[in-house]
Amino acid sequence: MGELRLMKGNEAVAEAAIRAGCDGYFGYPITPQSEVMEYLMAEKPYDRTGMVVLQAESEVASINMIYGAAGTGKKVITSSSSPGISLMQEGISYMAGAELPAVIVNVVRGGPGLGTIQPSQADYFQAVKGGGHGDYKLIVLAPASVQEMCDHVKLGFDLAFKYRTPVMLLSDGAVGQMMEKVVLFDQIPRRTDEEVIAQCPWAATGKLKNRDHIIITSLDLDPAGQERVNLKLQAKYKKIEENEIMYEEIHCEDAEYLFVAFGLSARICQKATDLARAKGIKVGLFRPITLFPFPVQQIASTIKRVKGVLVVEMNAGQMIEDVKLSVGLNVKIEHFGRFGGIIPSPDEVVRALEQKIIGG
């Protein structure tokens, strides 16, 4: 078993990056995720593993540093919060188009605009539906605990390199800021340059004598060529949908009603499930862990067995669209959300279930 520590979610991201053998972090300060870079700077990962940490002049620069580094096969990560992630969308779209691996952590805060610094889940659409221009998807992981903030960094790198695609961790200000016990995985050595060259033959590492020069780009001016690029991306996303779905079900076996929630909302719903069951309401919780790929079949088969579904999100109703798309129109599905940085209490979630689903 790995090392046990009490940490903030943001710190867990940073420590996990070092331990995952990450080569570089490039970022820009923004609340509520600045601890990621602060932890890294204090920890001097350059001495520990040789990992580079650089504070960029903007999120625009950070994501393009990530693009450059990823294009040379290096394992790199950035983190930000909602307004900063909006600024990164250009670079993320380029990375999706150029098929580059990286981990991008969004510690979501309330919006729109400058919004607030308190937690929110209002960036679901941005993360899951593409975010920037063009037809692309990110693999989106939704950590609900400090432990998952740690584990999803490692998982994120694995998926990013397996599929050559950017992976986003869609967390929020509460998961980023709260302190919990976390079991840290053991240090994975950083790859040597020779290993990077051998493992990433697609990367621009310097022209080798036995191959053509490598070009990392998302540009193809020939429409037929650009359509081929798109078809290749879509085939990749299909493969991801077939192989990488993750979800969790709690008390779903005998459930008559169902909460569907991700990230922090799922933590709240877990408590709400206990409260409701204490009142005799048989409710279960379905928590998608991957938001793309979305657990369409799995959610549908669970929903088939219940009388009604309450989708709980810290937004005005975003994931509920994917839940509805997963099942037929004859299912009762309602949304309960708080937003602007308000975290719903388990009690009000139970009340919402009673009013909107059971009594409604």
Added chain:
Amino acid sequence: MEELFAKPEIRKPENIVYKKTDLMVDRPLSYCPGCGHGTVHRILMEVIEEMDIQGDTIGVSPVGCSVLAYDFLDIDMLGAAHGRAPALATAIKRLWPHRFVFTYQGDGDLAAIGTAETIHACNRGENITIIFINNGIYGMTGGQMAPTTLPGMRSSTSPYGRDVLTMGYPLKMTELVAQLPGTHYVTRQSVHTPGNARKTKKAIRKAFDIQKEKKGVGWIEVVSNCNSGWKMTPVQANKWMEDNMFPFYPLGDIKVDGKLIEVAK
């Protein structure tokens, strides 16, 4: 057709004194006739050939006319988003410190949309080479006003000439970055005559050499032509460039060995 004045007794492989370097990919360049991009591409590749660093060089191309530079330069390259090349180069050099890393950017890319990335990469003293082609216009998008368009100069978005009172002044990025402690070598050159092209080659060589010494940014601005955008023949454009661009963007070294040559105008 039959070639006149051929000299078979001289035209022998052992007598070759100049041929296009094999580090240029053997395909037609996408540039307009007479465009300086081709010349800069070639002498850049000559430097890389002479230093024998083809396998040790990673280039970053911009968005603009030279967006396809990676198709012509036989080295590993990345195509950046518009203006972001110095950010890419920063990370690449940090993670591959033994590679030679350069950006190749036009004036719109470097001096407008990428101003922040350019200035901060220079100010951090990244050990990279920045090659900046300044022709005072957006060539690829069809001749719009650039940050470097001269006062009074016509473009498709300043059809009556650049009015500095409403459109702002041309930006002298080279003088600006020379002020930053992170730049080590800053020069402005051109490639429109044999002598100037040779000087530019020396400048590029110098900038690559200082990457080995880890002394900060080596910066080469090349004042160049845009025959299509300026609506002139290539020869006319080169003359116009001498008469109009050079007085505003004077050629020569601005900073050498980390020291300003003279107080920038």
Added chain:
Amino acid sequence: MAKIKGDIVINTERCKGCEVCIAACPFGVIAMSKEVNSKGYHYAMKVNDECTGCTNCAIVCPDGVITVYRAKVTTE
């Protein structure tokens, strides 16, 4: 007596007829063809015997279409 003589070979198919090489040549060796290549460009061609192999034309040629030869030839 030894004399330096030069020659140039122009890849006329790749030449775009920009004429920059003409001004670069100190001996008026190059002029434009009346014919056009397959892209429709008039191309540079050698029009006299004065080439010294100085390489000026090749260095300024944006498309790198000129190869330069130079040799010492002995004359009486």
